[in-house]
Amino acid sequence: MAPVAENVQKVLESVKENKTTVAAVGLGGLAVAGAALYIRRRQLTPPAVGKYPVGTLPADAYDAVIVGAGPSGSVCAFYSAKAGAKVALLDKATFPRDKYCGDAVCTPAIRILEDMGVLKELMDNNEAHFADAGGFVSPMGISYVGASKEKLGEAACCAVKRINLDNRIAKKAKQAGADLKEGFEVTGATFDKEAGLWTVTAASGATVRGRMLVCADGATSQLATKLGYCTEAPRGVCSRAFVEGGTHNANFDGVCFYPKWSLPGYAALFKHPNDELNYCYYLIPCGKAGYCGDVTEADLARLHNDAITKDPFISAALGPNAKLERMRAASLRLGGQGLATTHDDHLMIIGDAAGHIDPLTGEGIHTAMMGGQAAADTLLDMRSTGDFSKASTAVYQRRWMAQYGHDFGLSTKFAELIYRYPIIMDAMASEVQRKGDAFMSKWAEIMTNMQPKTYFFRPDVAAQLGFAIVREVFEQKVLGKADKYQLKA
Numbered sequence: 487m488a489p490v491a492e493n494v495q496k497v498l499e500s501v502k503e504n505k506t507t508v509a510a511v512g513l514g515g516l517a518v519a520g521a522a523l524y525i526r527r528r529q530l531t532p533p534a535v536g537k538y539p540v541g542t543l544p545a546d547a548y549d550a551v552i553v554g555a556g557p558s559g560s561v562c563a564f565y566s567a568k569a570g571a572k573v574a575l576l577d578k579a580t581f582p583r584d585k586y587c588g589d590a591v592c593t594p595a596i597r598i599l600e601d602m603g604v605l606k607e608l609m610d611n612n613e614a615h616f617a618d619a620g621g622f623v624s625p626m627g628i629s630y631v632g633a634s635k636e637k638l639g640e641a642a643c644c645a646v647k648r649i650n651l652d653n654r655i656a657k658k659a660k661q662a663g664a665d666l667k668e669g670f671e672v673t674g675a676t677f678d679k680e681a682g683l684w685t686v687t688a689a690s691g692a693t694v695r696g697r698m699l700v701c702a703d704g705a706t707s708q709l710a711t712k713l714g715y716c717t718e719a720p721r722g723v724c725s726r727a728f729v730e731g732g733t734h735n736a737n738f739d740g741v742c743f744y745p746k747w748s749l750p751g752y753a754a755l756f757k758h759p760n761d762e763l764n765y766c767y768y769l770i771p772c773g774k775a776g777y778c779g780d781v782t783e784a785d786l787a788r789l790h791n792d793a794i795t796k797d798p799f800i801s802a803a804l805g806p807n808a809k810l811e812r813m814r815a816a817s818l819r820l821g822g823q824g825l826a827t828t829h830d831d832h833l834m835i836i837g838d839a840a841g842h843i844d845p846l847t848g849e850g851i852h853t854a855m856m857g858g859q860a861a862a863d864t865l866l867d868m869r870s871t872g873d874f875s876k877a878s879t880a881v882y883q884r885r886w887m888a889q890y891g892h893d894f895g896l897s898t899k900f901a902e903l904i905y906r907y908p909i910i911m912d913a914m915a916s917e918v919q920r921k922g923d924a925f926m927s928k929w930a931e932i933m934t935n936m937q938p939k940t941y942f943f944r945p946d947v948a949a950q951l952g953f954a955i956v957r958e959v960f961e962q963k964v965l966g967k968a969d970k971y972q973l974k975a
Contacts, residue, residue, distance in 0.1 A: 532881060536873025538682050538697060548574045548665070550865050551686050551696030553672050553709050556585065557595070557851055558837025559702030560655040560664075561858030562865070564602055567663035569866050574694050575664045576686065578671035581656050585648035586726045586816040588766040588849070590617075590740070590756055592643045592934040595852035598859060604654050612759045613650040617643050617739035621918075621926065623799050625746040625908035626962070627970025628915035631738050632926040642930040645740070645756040645764060651851075667694070672709055675699055677832060682874065684832060698865055698874055699833050702858070705819040707839035715835060716825055721771040722818030723783045724848060725790040727810045731761030735805035743799055745971055746908050748789055749779050750846070750901040755803055765800075765810065767793065768848040771820060772905045779905045786815060796974045821845035821894040828886070829879035836861045842886065846897035846904075847933055853890050860885035896939035909958055916961075917954035925950070 543549065550566060552559045555577035563575040577583075591599070591614075599605040608614040620642070621631035660666040671689040677699075678685065684699040701710045710716040736755055743753040751769040758764060767790045769778035776782060781789065790813050793800045804810075822841040828834065836842070836857045843850035864882035868874050904911055918926045928947060931937040941947060961967040 532867070532871065532878040533873040533875065534871060536868070536871050536875065536878070538874060539872035540869060542872070543572070543697060544683070544695070546695060547683055548572045548694065548696040549869055550574070550698040550700055551675075551684060551694050552576065552664075552700040552702055553675075553686065554702035554704060554837070554839065555581070555656040555659070555666065555668075556652055556702060556704065556837060556854065557655055558839075558842075558854035558858040558861075559700065560652070560659045561598060561602070561855045562700060562702065562836060562861045563659035563664035563666075564655070564662045565859055565862035566865050567659060569862075571865060571869055573659075573664045574696060575656070575659055575666045576670040576672060576688075576694065577656070577666075577668055580668045582649050582653035585652060586814045587648060587724060587851070588726070588754055588756060588768070589645045589647055589651075589758070589764045590643045590754075590849060590851070591646050591651070592849060592852040593936050594934075595855045596644060598855045599655075602655070602658055604658050607654050607658075608646055608650065611650075613654075614644045614646045615739065615757055615759045617645065617756070619738045620740040620930070621738070622742040622752075622911075622915065622929075623744060623971070624911040624915035625744050625749065625971055626912045626915075626967070627799070628912055628919065629741075629799070630915055630918040630926060631741060632918070632923040642934045642936070643740070645758050647758060647764075670694075672703070674712060675709060682832065697832065698868070700861060700865075701833070701835040701839045702837045703839050705817045705838040705841075705843075707819075707835070710825070710835050710839050713833075715827065715830070715833075716839070718824030720817035720819040721776075721783075721823055722778065722820050722843070722848065723769050723786050723815055724818055725767040725786055725813050725815050727765045727790070727813050728758075729755075729763035729765055729804065729811075730809040731758075731763075733805075733807050733809040734761075734763055734803065735808075736763055736803045738803075741803070743793075743797065744904075744908075744911050745793075745797060745973075747973075748781055748785075749908055750905045751778055751781075751848075753790075753793055753797070753800055755800070763804075765790075765794075765804070768818070770818075770845065770848055770901055771823070772901050787813060792973070798971065798974060801974070818843055818848055818850075820848065821898055822891070827883070829876065829883050831876045831879070832874045834861050834864065834879055834882050840886075842890070844890075844897050844935070845894055846901045846939070849934075852935055853886075856889050857886045860889065890935060893935070893939050900939060900942075909962065910955060912962070913954040913958035914951065916958055917950060921950070 549571040623629040740756045819841040828840045837854035842853040
């Protein structure tokens with residue numbers, strides 16, 4: 487102990503002899519830390535006054551040129567135009583036009599549609615079906631269908647065909663004052679730094695100029711790719727086939743099926759008005775590079791078609807007389823895959839183009855609409871200050887991260903867990919069977935973005951799930967619980 491005491495004493499004496507030096511070093515450290523904090527705050531705080539106040543916008547230019555009139559682009563255009571911004575909304579198609587996806591519109595999107603006045607139009611025209619009786623089937627074939635509305639006070643989602651949804655949102659944006667230009671196939675965009683204006687060019691040779699460029703042109707986003715912001719092709723994929731009403735056996739509003747051979751992907755059946763079904767299959771990127779669990783995108787058609795007759799649960803729900811249209815498919819860019827940022831000087835990337843699709847569920851309509859609204863709010867802020875720099879567009883990224891982007895990391899981890907340990911889904915299904923709709927409602931809240939994925943870590947949820955996993959392991963590994971999810975021969 488003596489040598490230790492002697493060393494401590496020497497250190498204290500050295501400090502006393504060099505008090506000035508020690509103080510200078512301490513103050514220097516504080517000064518560096520303070521300067522770093524100041525610089526960081528300056529970077530995060532948008533300038534109060536910018537170079538381009540409203541009066542500087544040329545008469546033939548727009549406050550924003552939005553490329554893509556899907557849910558994200560049209561929502562952005564609606565809220566921007568409604569608040570007085572001059573907006574051009576471009577789409578290569580002519581509405582109504584179709585889009586292949588699962589058609590599930592989750593609660594956050596339902597609330598935006600209601601605020602826009604679109605939900606009433608959908609309901610009045612019998613174009614939306616609210617899901618009350620819904621559930622899922624686990625990898626071992628443990629199933630539950632419950633009534634979410636009874637516990638949540640509202641349906642967790644509704645089904646709307648994209649040909650109807652996208653048409654009504656785009657036309658509502660036009661009614662709000664957006665200049666909707668249909669049949670405008672964008673081939674490129676260039677930025678004049680001196681003028682602070684983008685020039686967007688169409689295949690026809692037509693051009694549109696704007697202070698802000700918003701890329702909302704879907705998962706493959708040719709524009710974001712050409713501009714260098716998107717550096718990878720989408721890795722996920724989904725199928726869709728409508729089933730004629732009255733030809734199937736489905737007596738529920740929506741069920742997700744988790745066959746072990748395509749985890750973390752899943753199949754689903756969602757009911758539309760007039761008893762029509764949307765049968766879809768999602769493959770979620772996971773595991774080895776280029777794979778979606780144990781399968782690849784090339785396996786989608788086989789999985790989709792085999793399930794119709796060989797999957798014990800899907801084939802039973804469809805029945806022998808189901809009339810299905812041929813399978814169609816679309817790419818999925820999940821969790822921001824392939825993009826380092828969604829903003830830059832005079833630029834925002836939103837919706838599927840930004841990869842704003844949940845990496846666990848594959849759902850992206852609600853996140854697209856939430857992101858579109860966040861982009862509109864940011865555009866209006868920039869229009870009022872006249873600053874469209876990266877410091878101002880960064881507010882958009884912070885907004886979508888706070889609303890739903892913070893969930894993407896956990897969603898990815900949960901997808902990996904489900905792929906590696908399917909028993910987690912079995913345990914969840916078994917627990918839902920035991921607890922009923924009360925526990926099913928918690929699952930619905932998490933899977934439809936009404937609650938963040940961290941909700942799984944709440945003591946009342948985590949404890950139940952932990953015990954359920956232990957119980958399921960015992961039942962499967964010790965008691966030999968039967969696997970009911972096997973493909974028919």
